[in-house]
Amino acid sequence: MPLFSNNEITLKIEKLYGVRAVECGLSNYSYGHNPDVDAGGAEQIWHYGGIEVLPSTNAIDTISSTNAGDTEILYVRGKIYNADGDFEDVIQAPTLNGQNKVVLSTPLARVLQFYNNNGTALLGNVYIYEDDTIVAGVPQTAANVHGLITIGDEQGANSLYSVDGDKYTALTQLIVSVGTQTNASVEFLLQVRNKDKVWRTVFNTSVPTTGGSFEFDLTIPYIIAPNSDVRILALTSGNNVTAYATAAYKCFQVI
Numbered sequence: 001m002p003l004f005s006n007n008e009i010t011l012k013i014e015k016l017y018g019v020r021a022v023e024c025g026l027s028n029y030s031y032g033h034n035p036d037v038d039a040g041g042a043e044q045i046w047h048y049g050g051i052e053v054l055p056s057t058n059a060i061d062t063i064s065s066t067n068a069g070d071t072e073i074l075y076v077r078g079k080i081y082n083a084d085g086d087f088e089d090v091i092q093a094p095t096l097n098g099q100n101k102v103v104l105s106t107p108l109a110r111v112l113q114f115y116n117n118n119g120t121a122l123l124g125n126v127y128i129y130e131d132d133t134i135v136a137g138v139p140q141t142a143a144n145v146h147g148l149i150t151i152g153d154e155q156g157a158n159s160l161y162s163v164d165g166d167k168y169t170a171l172t173q174l175i176v177s178v179g180t181q182t183n184a185s186v187e188f189l190l191q192v193r194n195k196d197k198v199w200r201t202v203f204n205t206s207v208p209t210t211g212g213s214f215e216f217d218l219t220i221p222y223i224i225a226p227n228s229d230v231r232i233l234a235l236t237s238g239n240n241v242t243a244y245a246t247a248a249y250k251c252f253q254v255i
Helices: 006-017
Strands: 021-037 058-065 072-080 089-091 100-106 112-117 126-130 145-149 167-178 188-193 200-207 213-224 229-236 241-254
Touching: 006 021, 006 167, 006 213, 006 241, 021 167, 058 072, 089 100, 089 213, 089 229, 112 126, 112 145, 167 188, 167 200, 167 229, 188 241, 200 213, 229 241
Parallel strands: none
Antiparallel strands: 021 241, 058 100, 058 126, 072 089, 072 112, 126 145, 167 213, 167 241, 188 200, 188 229
């Protein structure tokens, strides 16, 4: 749990940015899982592996499954760039059509939550992506993929988080851990990218042992500005390493 009050967050936003913002009444989190982090470079904590290439337009428009029998309804929550060029929240409920492409009703710039919202379990992996050539439901261009639900999980797991254009967000908690399958240490990097800026590492820690974890409850509010992206990366000394990351956020609306 955070070790600071909502009033401290409001005061810090006012001091840093010169605006007043009050709690939205919403708490959010991002949950990431990468089942196969390898040595040799950083990877994002998400099901697909590697590092997500974030689009600069509302380009994420297609879903498909690797199994012809999947006709489930999905829950998709993401961000669009609105007419002002700001992030704005959008929720939609597309229905799978097996290995065939299904076009989203609203193309997205970011995918934050992506899960099976049906009473029947998925039979295949499910991808959400920018329109691409597919083979048996699988997009062929890695840079176009923005979410993956793996069989048995029923939900995509991505450490990415993005902030609406009229809101600020306070990071309240960070939990990272290493799976038990492979003996390796992992360094975790929390990175933030403000609008039109570069990615910056604002916090990092390491978990030195297989099956180990680290939990950080913030004592000072870390404020994330409107239209910013947040992600968590992993660097490891081994191969086939499983890494997890969960971050909790509190929303503040500009008044």
